[in-house]
Amino acid sequence: xxxxxxxxxxxxxxxxxxxxxxxxxxxxxxxxxxxxxxxxxxxxxxxxxxxxxxxxxxxxxxxxxxxxxxxxxxxxxxxxxxxxxxxxxxxxxxxxxxxxxxxxxxxxxxxxxxxxxxxxxxxxxxxxxxxxxxxxxxxxxxxxxxxxxxxxxxxxxxxxxxxxxxxxxxxxxxxxxxxxxxxxxxxxxxxxxxxxxxxxxxxxxxxxxxxxxxxxxxxxxxxxxxxxxxxxxxxxxxxxxxxxxxxxxxxxxxxxxxxxxxxxxxxxxxxxxxxxxxxxxxxxxxxxxxxxxxxxxxxxxxxxxxxxxxxxxxxxxxxxxxxxxxxxxxxxxxxxxxxxxxxxxxxxxxxxxxxxxxxxxxxxxxxxxxxxxxxxxxxxxxxxxxxxxxxxxxxxxxxxxxxxxxxxxxxxxxxxxxxxxxxxxxxxxxxxxxxxxxxxxxxxxxxxxxxxxxxxxxxxxxxxxxxxxxxxxxxxxxxxxxxxxxxxxxxxxxxxx
Numbered sequence: 124x125x126x127x128x129x130x131x132x133x134x135x136x137x138x139x140x141x142x143x144x145x146x147x148x149x150x151x152x153x154x155x156x157x158x159x160x161x162x163x164x165x166x167x168x169x170x171x172x173x174x175x176x177x178x179x180x181x182x183x184x185x186x187x188x189x190x191x192x193x194x195x196x197x198x199x200x201x202x203x204x205x206x207x208x209x210x211x212x213x214x215x216x217x218x219x220x221x222x223x224x225x226x227x228x229x230x231x232x233x234x235x236x237x238x239x240x241x242x243x244x245x246x247x248x249x250x251x252x253x254x255x256x257x258x259x260x261x262x263x264x265x266x267x268x269x270x271x272x273x274x275x276x277x278x279x280x281x282x283x284x285x286x287x288x289x290x291x292x293x294x295x296x297x298x299x300x301x302x303x304x305x306x307x308x309x310x311x312x313x314x315x316x317x318x319x320x321x322x323x324x325x326x327x328x329x330x331x332x333x334x335x336x337x338x339x340x341x342x343x344x345x346x347x348x349x350x351x352x353x354x355x356x357x358x359x360x361x362x363x364x365x366x367x368x369x370x371x372x373x374x375x376x377x378x379x380x381x382x383x384x385x386x387x388x389x390x391x392x393x394x395x396x397x398x399x400x401x402x403x404x405x406x407x408x409x410x411x412x413x414x415x416x417x418x419x420x421x422x423x424x425x426x427x428x429x430x431x432x433x434x435x436x437x438x439x440x441x442x443x444x445x446x447x448x449x450x451x452x453x454x455x456x457x458x459x460x461x462x463x464x465x466x467x468x469x470x471x472x473x474x475x476x477x478x479x480x481x482x483x484x485x486x487x488x489x490x491x492x493x494x495x496x497x498x499x500x501x502x503x504x505x506x507x508x509x510x511x512x513x514x515x516x517x518x519x520x521x522x523x524x525x526x527x528x529x530x531x532x533x534x535x536x537x538x539x540x541x542x543x544x545x546x547x548x549x550x551x552x553x554x555x556x557x558x559x560x561x562x563x564x565x566x567x568x569x570x571x572x573x574x575x576x577x578x579x580x581x582x583x584x585x586x587x588x589x590x591x592x593x594x595x596x597x598x599x600x601x602x603x604x605x606x607x608x609x610x611x612x613x614x615x616x617x618x619x620x
Contacts, residue, residue: 206279426450456539474514524555
């Protein structure tokens with residue numbers, strides 16, 4: 124057996140009390156495409172930061188070609204070993220392809236002036252060597268996503284690296300572009316390039332990879348040849364459960380309940396031709412990988428985006444797009460995806476944050492009654508069991524769980540007809556998580572239509588049904604009582620037919 128090109132053993136990485144990786148292991152042989160899979164939070168990204176020298180592990184070792192990894196500060200040595208092509212571009216969009224390929228190392232004349240002719244010539248030679256058919260003088264911003272990715276790969280190869288990490292490379296590509304990327308990957312493999320392929324779409328793993336490593340709950344689970352691992356076994360390894368042992372509990376649905384949200388043919392850059400209904404007192408989940416379009420779809424209903432096509436009605440009235448205030452007036456409440464950036468004003472009190480969507484109800488002619496606001500905020504604090512000294516306490520003093528409850532309180536304060544929850548339990552403790560999900564249940568009992576987007580299966584388990592988006596399209600619908608492996612298989616794009 125040949126010496127592994129890359130070998131990571133016993134990798135441990137902690138961030139304060141959080142263990143991001145408890146036992147990371149990876150062995151990649153020269154010339155293969157090796158898949159790294161696992162659900163969100165499994166530890167994939169943390170392992171990549173260690174493999175690419177962005178962070179040192181707290182414990183464990185990384186070796187390249189049998190030799191210890193370079194010191195963290197020696198960036199040139201790392202560039203000669205490994206490179207990562209991320210979902211988001213690391214090229215400078217306004218520069219040409221040639222300028223990006225040789226940024227910070229442009230060929231110069233004797234006088235130290237950049238030789239633009241040599242730059243273009245060397246760029247053309249580099250692209251030709253690796254059969255990347257892109258004009259070196261093209262502006263990088265004008266390239267297709269797949270061509271931009273190939274430019275980033277060529278740049279990495281020019282440093283001498285022969286180990287390329289592809290992090291969700293197909294998230295923004297259509298089927299034809301994906302097939303072209305895979306064809307290029309196979310050709311590069313034949314030229315001696317080795318890939319670590321990270322994807323939420325297991326179908327792709329079977330198409331392009333020879334070996335797969337599974338992480339779950341921050342630990343290494345298994346490494347096996349793709350050909351020897353049936354899809355069912357791979358999904359079981361990711362889900363951490365045996366398919367045969369599961370029991371299904373079904374929830375009764377009220378088919379007679381009126382439809383509150385009715386969306387038809389919604390289309391944007393992130394999703395395509397989506398039909399969606401949510402009944403009164405129904406909780407509908409949206410699941411999918413990071414590039415599926417699920418968050419952008421949900422945020423469209425809250426007024427953050429305007430779809431390029433399609434319509435939506437809430438309670439029989441046209442839902443306004445592209446206007447958050449109008450959506451709020453129409454009856455939409457929202458827990459946004461990021462409580463720090465979108466959910467809270469940290470310079471204000473709990474009471475101010477919780478009531479800012481209903482100030483018109485707490486006074487007249489633009490004047491807000493202080494006592495009324497404090498009383499209303501106190502009711503919300505009690506209702507959501509927010510652990511605080513009172514409504515005047517700064518929201519910045521709160522723990523993550525209690526801060527998220529304030530965001531939920533504000534969403535519920537306006538008695539919305541449609542409640543949109545985006546990653547509602549992200550980064551909160553177990554007790555706060557249960558409290559937040561209980562509020563979701565009570566909103567349903569009150570007759571609210573609830574749309575919940577989450578990467579957490581526990582959040583989705585309480586839904587009456589879950590729609591799965593894959594590359595911007597709804598590809599599956601799972602009624603309550605679904606099994607984890609079934610939902611994960613749909614999210615990962617595995618065809619069980």
